[in-house]
Amino acid sequence: MKITRIGPDAVYHRYLTPRWAFLPTSGAGAAGDGGRFNRPGVEALYLSKAPQTALEEYRQGATITPPATLAAYKITLEEVADLSEGFDPDHWDPAWNEWDCQWRKIARIDKNVPASWKLADAVISSGLRGLLFPSLRHIGGTNLVLYPANLTGADSVAVHDPDGRLPKDQSSWS
Numbered sequence: 001m002k003i004t005r006i007g008p009d010a011v012y013h014r015y016l017t018p019r020w021a022f023l024p025t026s027g028a029g030a031a032g033d034g035g036r037f038n039r040p041g042v043e044a045l046y047l048s049k050a051p052q053t054a055l056e057e058y059r060q061g062a063t064i065t066p067p068a069t070l071a072a073y074k075i076t077l078e079e080v081a082d083l084s085e086g087f088d089p090d091h092w093d094p095a096w097n098e099w100d101c102q103w104r105k106i107a108r109i110d111k112n113v114p115a116s117w118k119l120a121d122a123v124i125s126s127g128l129r130g131l132l133f134p135s136l137r138h139i140g141g142t143n144l145v146l147y148p149a150n151l152t153g154a155d156s157v158a159v160h161d162p163d164g165r166l167p168k169d170q171s172s173w174s
Contacts, residue, residue: 002083002091003128007076007156012047012144015058015068022167024071024159027148036103037120037131037145039113044120045146045157047073053141060137071166076156077129077146084132084142095119100136123147129155 016024027043038044048054051070059065087097098115106114123131130146146157159166 001081001093001096001126002088003079004082004132005078006080006132006144007074009074009076009156011160012049012073012075013051013054014045014047014071014073015054016071016166018067018069019170019173021069021071022169024073024161024166025148025157027146034103034107034117035145036114036116037123037133038147039117039120042120042124043148045148047075047144047146048135048138049142049144050138053135053138053143056138056141057135057143069166072160074156074158074160075144075146076154078152078154079128080144080146081123081128081131084134086134099133120145124150 020029025045027045030038030044030046031041034040035044035046046057048057054070055065058068083096083099087099095115096119099119101115103114103116106112124147127150129150130144132142132144135141135143151157
């Protein structure tokens, strides 16, 4: 497994669903249904290196983009797995060749455990803060999934909101 450090203060992006924009660093949304690299119940925050990649990830193939708020983050992480160049048998166990499996179909239709969840389990149990991986929605884009439960005092995940424009609670959505 290839390991790298991110930062200090590397900039990543995410389009936030307006209803949940008051919790920009929470991984609770992904914990609800699971994601490519997290089982249901496991908090994970998915970010993208570039705004365009974040937009394509948010859209998930939709032809019309739903409402969203773009947020930038300053990230410093001690250790993350780095699959950003894709699977390379010189650096990765053969199981990683299936990182890009059709996880939704496998989990929701076939009712099996996707290979990507098993791979995420290995990253999480090794104490790594997250995983860099290629975007399947934006060719050439890079994503980062981080696991809040694995963050330590040396790590930092901060939304860039110097003017306090993000909502403070859900009162707009009652």
